[in-house]
């Protein structure tokens with residue numbers, strides 16, 4: 001069995017572990033070996049064999065004692081935006097190089113309590129700001145300098161971002177699953193670009209405690225794995241109220257997100273926003289999405305044409321609000337409490353300035369400057385307040401749409417993964433590519449991406465968006481699609 005352990009998904013691996021056909025130590029070693037063989041992708045920022053194997057041995061002891069924990073012994077890797085006791089946490093930034101958290105993020109803790117074994121920490125865009133995983137400032141495992149993550153389907157292309165390390169690791173079979181975070185698309189877009197399945201739950205479902213904050217009214221954690229079935233299993237462990245530690249935690253009980261997986265899709269109304277299939281969507285992406293919609297009709301679903309008229313506005317609205325929140329959240333990095341501190345300075349003000357100048361990368365500084373500007377006296381009403389108003393309208397548009405349909409479908413991104421450096425350092429080119437994930441983020445809705453075909457050899461993701469707390473239905477729709485198709489089973493060559 002050991003030879004193909006990396007081909008098993010979370011569900012199959014958890015079963016094999018429970019049946020004692022494989023041990024947690026074997027599963028961990030197997031994946032650590034693969035991580036070592038495929039360092040060139042740059043997906044991992046930290047591995048620590050001793051820590052991983054100690055946790056795997058503990059899982060084996062629990063399994064021997066008959067543990068029924070859902071993920072007992074399953075190795076998973078965490079986006080390096082979640083703080084992890086015993087491991088470094090960098091958020092991809094020089095600012096946090098060398099930082100070690102004294103505690104685990106709630107999501108990390110919950111997964112560990114379900115028996116999962118931590119394989120390592122995954123590369124991401126600095127403070128989760130980016131769409132290509134090119135904004136990384138800390139070295140990847142096997143390198144002595146920072147490197148962008150590469151897409152396992154084509155090493156000359158980006159894996160998407162900001163959870164690019166997570167998507168690449170899952171696609172390359174270095175981990176059966178990974179955690180990700182999604183503020184404006186960072187689970188769905190890299191899942192789409194790397195041909196894996198990822199879900200961002202309803203805002204507030206997963207605790208933000210211990211997730212290095214970017215834009216607090218948008219940040220959400222979620223799983224990235226090879227199937228909807230695996231995502232449902234992981235999500236059930238990750239979510240649940242955390243009222244003492246996250247004031248925006250939803251007051252909704254933990255759920256079994258797998259409970260509806262096999263429900264029939266007969267009569268399911270799938271809304272297709274006309275704005276999601278217009279000009280600007282690559283023809284190959286449109287064709288894959290159309291084919292997926294036709295597959296859904298075969299499965300009994302009904303296609304309904306809908307409109308989300310403010311789709312385009314989601315870009316300026318998001319990049320005003322996310323920057324505003326980031327400028328406030330990142331003010332904690334002042335060189336005093338934690339993080340990088342400049343060596344030479346004359347006084348306190350210079351210490352702050354130099355520490356931030358040296359610790360933050362260009363994209364992070366750009367967001368802080370935009371955020372500070374839109375929040376400043378005289379501009380607050382024109383930008384920040386206006387963006388908040390349009391955000392509400394975008395959320396209302398979705399509620400209008402959900403009167404006509406149960407689930408919304410479209411592409412996760414207008415194109416497949418682009419070439420490294422193709423956007424030539426033009427941040428706006430990256431921002432524009434977020435157009436289909438931002439609306440759902442601004443509304444706080446659950447959304448996912450699942451593999452739905454290829455364009456020029458690169459994976460295309462189908463995005464499904466559901467109404468608040470309707471994750472189980474989204475996962476049901478995705479699972480039925482995956483039972484009827486094999487896009488999610490394709491692996492990049494050489495992996």
Ligand code: GLN
Pocket residue numbers: 128129130131161162181182183184185186187214322434
């Ligand atoms: N690409 C978006 C940004 O750069 C989204 C990032 C995210 O979801 N973390 O802000």
